Amino acid sequence: MTQANATATSRPLIEIQNVYKQYNTGVIAVSDMSLDIKDGQFVSFLGPSGCGKSTALRMIAGLAEVSAGKILVNGHEPGNAAGPQDIGFVFQEPTLMPWATVFDNVYLPLRLGGISRKDAAPRVEEVLSQVGLSKFADAYPRELSGGMKMRVSIARAVVTKPRLLLMDEPFAALDEMTRFKLNNDVLRLWQENGLTVIFVTHSVYESVYLSNRVVVMAARPGRVVADIAIPGTYPRAENFRTTPEYNDSCKMVADALNATLGSDDIDH
Amino acid sequence: MTTQTPILNSSQNRRARIEKRKAVIMPTLAIVLALLVWEALVRYYEVPHYLIPAPSLIAQTLIKDGPSLLNSMMFTVKLTLISLALAIIGGVLIGMVFALSRTIEMSFFPFAVILQVTPVVAIAPLILIYVHDTFSALLICAWIVAFFPILSNTVIGLRSADHNLRDLFKLYRATPLQRLRFLLAPSALPYFMAALKVAGGLALIGAVVAEFVAGTAGQNTGLASRILESSFRNEIPRMFAALLLVSALGIVIFLVTSWLSRRVLGHWHESEIRRES
Numbered sequence: 158m159t160q161a162n163a164t165a166t167s168r169p170l171i172e173i174q175n176v177y178k179q180y181n182t183g184v185i186a187v188s189d190m191s192l193d194i195k196d197g198q199f200v201s202f203l204g205p206s207g208c209g210k211s212t213a214l215r216m217i218a219g220l221a222e223v224s225a226g227k228i229l230v231n232g233h234e235p236g237n238a239a240g241p242q243d244i245g246f247v248f249q250e251p252t253l254m255p256w257a258t259v260f261d262n263v264y265l266p267l268r269l270g271g272i273s274r275k276d277a278a279p280r281v282e283e284v285l286s287q288v289g290l291s292k293f294a295d296a297y298p299r300e301l302s303g304g305m306k307m308r309v310s311i312a313r314a315v316v317t318k319p320r321l322l323l324m325d326e327p328f329a330a331l332d333e334m335t336r337f338k339l340n341n342d343v344l345r346l347w348q349e350n351g352l353t354v355i356f357v358t359h360s361v362y363e364s365v366y367l368s369n370r371v372v373v374m375a376a377r378p379g380r381v382v383a384d385i386a387i388p389g390t391y392p393r394a395e396n397f398r399t400t401p402e403y404n405d406s407c408k409m410v411a412d413a414l415n416a417t418l419g420s421d422d423i424d425h
Numbered sequence: 426m427t428t429q430t431p432i433l434n435s436s437q438n439r440r441a442r443i444e445k446r447k448a449v450i451m452p453t454l455a456i457v458l459a460l461l462v463w464e465a466l467v468r469y470y471e472v473p474h475y476l477i478p479a480p481s482l483i484a485q486t487l488i489k490d491g492p493s494l495l496n497s498m499m500f501t502v503k504l505t506l507i508s509l510a511l512a513i514i515g516g517v518l519i520g521m522v523f524a525l526s527r528t529i530e531m532s533f534f535p536f537a538v539i540l541q542v543t544p545v546v547a548i549a550p551l552i553l554i555y556v557h558d559t560f561s562a563l564l565i566c567a568w569i570v571a572f573f574p575i576l577s578n579t580v581i582g583l584r585s586a587d588h589n590l591r592d593l594f595k596l597y598r599a600t601p602l603q604r605l606r607f608l609l610a611p612s613a614l615p616y617f618m619a620a621l622k623v624a625g626g627l628a629l630i631g632a633v634v635a636e637f638v639a640g641t642a643g644q645n646t647g648l649a650s651r652i653l654e655s656s657f658r659n660e661i662p663r664m665f666a667a668l669l670l671v672s673a674l675g676i677v678i679f680l681v682t683s684w685l686s687r688r689v690l691g692h693w694h695e696s697e698i699r700r701e702s
Contacts, residue, residue, distance in 0.1 A: 220592050246596055252589040256611045256693045265607070269597040297693050 168232065169193040170321065170353050171217060176226035178212050178379075186212040188378035190226070194355065196320070199347055201364035201371045202357045203410065209379020210357045214323050217355065218246050230321065242270055245314030247324040251306035253298040253313075259285070260294040263313045270317070284312040287349070288342060304335035308342065315346060322347070324356045328363070340367055341393070348391060361414065365406045366393065373410060375417040383413035478662040483669065486662040494651060498670050501632055501647035504560070505674070508567035509628040513621070515568070516575025523576075524583035524609070541573040545631055549638035559639060563647075566635030571628035578620035582613025615694045618686040625678040633671060648674075 171194040178187040187209035194200055202210035215221035216228055219236025228235055231243065245266075253262045260281055267277040285291050288308040298306055307327060314322055324343070328336045344367060347354050358364050364371045365387055373383035387406050389397065397403055460480045466472070467479040474482055487494070519537075523530035549566050556562040586608050594604050636649035648667050655663040690697040 215592075218596055220595060242597070244596065246593065248589045248592075250589060252587065252593060254590065254608075254611065256614070265593075266597050268607070269594070269599045269603055299693065299698070 170196045170231055171355075172227075172229040173213075173217075174227045174229075176213075176216065176228055177224045178209065178216060178221065179224045185378040187216070188380045190379075190381055192372065192381065192384075194353065196353055197351060198370055199344075199354045199356065199368045201368040202355060202374060203359065203361065203364045203371050203414065204374030204379075205359060205376050205414075207376040207379065208374040209376075210374050211325050212379065213374075214325050214355060214357050217321075218244055218323050220246075242266065242317035243319050243321060245317065245319040245322045247307075247310050247314045247322070247327045249326045249329060251298070251303075251310040253306060253309055255298050257297075258294065259290060259296050259298070259301070259309050262298065262309055263316050266313060266317050280316060284316045287315075287346065288312045302335075303331055304339060307331065307339060311339075311343065311346070315350060315352070318350065320351075320353060322352045322354045324354065326357050326359065329359070336363070343367065344392060361407055361411045362398075365403060365410055366398065371410050373413045375414075382417045383410075385410055385413060475659055475661050478665055482662050483665045487666040487669065490663060490666060494648070494667060494670060497646060497648045497651045497667070498674065500645060501629075501636075501649070501671070502674065504563055504567060504632040504636075504647060505629045505678070508564050508632060509571055509625060511564070511568050512571035512575050512624055512628060516572050516620070516624075517579050517617070520576050520579025520583065521605075523580045530580065537573060537576055540569050545570050546634055546638055549635050553639055560645075563632060563635045563639060566638075567628050567631030570631030570634075571624040574620040574623045574627065575617070578616040579613060582616030583609045585616065586612035615690055615696060618682075618690060619696075622679065622682045622686065625682045626675055629671070629675050629678060 171192070173190055173192040173194075176187060176190045177185065179185050190209075190213060202213060204210050212221060216223050217230060217235055219234075235244075254265070257265070263281050263285060264274065264277050267280065268274070282291065282294070285294055288311055290305065290308055290312065293301065293305065298309070301309065310327070314324075328339055331339065340363065343354070343356075346352065354367075356364070356367055369387050369389075371383075371385045371387060372381055373385065374380060375382045385406070388402055389400075389406070394400070464479050464481060467477060472479075478486075519533075523534065545566050548569065549562075552565050553559070553562045556565060590608055591604075594608055599607070632647065633649045636647050637653065640650075640653060648671050651667040652664055652671075655661070655667065687697050
């Protein structure tokens, strides 16, 4: 997949170079964003609504056009040469096909890649068991709870064994218990599959718990204001949320957020 | 929403079964009761049968004229089903083209609207003049009536696919055919099934109305001609018998399309999902 390239080994998986995004309405969603993301990182984009974090994610996925600047994923422009199976995307809503079973929903990316149901079945069953839904392969989405739907959505995103997993505020609509559980599920998937994850969120605590790097963004125009490394080891210890280093990181990230804007629209 | 909802497995089977039986028994009872009251009133007041015939007389007529009425009914059934089939084919194909191209839709949708809003009774005489074969003329009339709901619902349905799902298909670079098959068509299905229920009834109405206008007589005619003919001859019980068959036809069409809709959508679409309380 990687082109022979002298710098291939040291090259970051994602290079964002002076990227702007302006919508037809004139709104500048992203302004002069530059960022390198290395293979294997777990990066959170954190910021209030309107800071362009989702837009940035969509541009990396090739779902939104770049107005100016350049984004390279694995050395290629998104939506171009990089294999379509190489990126997984999890939306804010589960975004499942209501007419298809859990199995068929997860099978979809492979089906679109021309893989027969028979050939795909072992892989689909494998990811379903990874998210704890083996027993629900024949269920329809309406029969599942919000958290289970989201797990199906995550299973679908990783079924192609992508290198890059993009998640757009996936757990915003879930209750905290479910959210904590899913956070750990995502971390496990990330470690087991050697993924690179970009996780968009508006929760300081969630970003610090999950990531080894938090990119703080501000709104109007959307821009990067801080890039904070988070110390701590994986898998997260059960008491990680009560450790001083976790609290220090949360404070640092929250301060960076507060420095550029009022704290009124930050979700704690 | 809770974290863990078990897959449905109702223990209230018995109550559901009683509920189901009630849904059949109650309307049947009501209809039988209405017929009895009708019969009683006609007999009690000695209403002449050329005004309002008793249900028993209608039943007799139905048996007596059965073969000839059945022949006419087959004609109407054929007309209705063929026009409905053509409306589905035409509506879905044109709907797909419209959904693919806004420009084409913009240009040609007005024609569809004109066809729809002009009463078929008003166009039918013209069509009967232009088209020599009566059956084809009748077919065109019924088609015009049934076609529009299929077309407009197909267009809306194909456009109703979830935006995030569209993005997902884009992400995985689905071909246009894959997008149509796995995303657009299933999204459009509930809209199409709703249109089918309407169009089925409309096809029958179109078939009957067109035949009224045509006023055809002779061997190869439908139920509408029987009704017209009976009215000329003042054979009111026969009129009722023919009318009964038209209604029965409409009911069967409704039941079949409803059943089809439940078959196709029952396992996933809100409109056909039964909820337990």
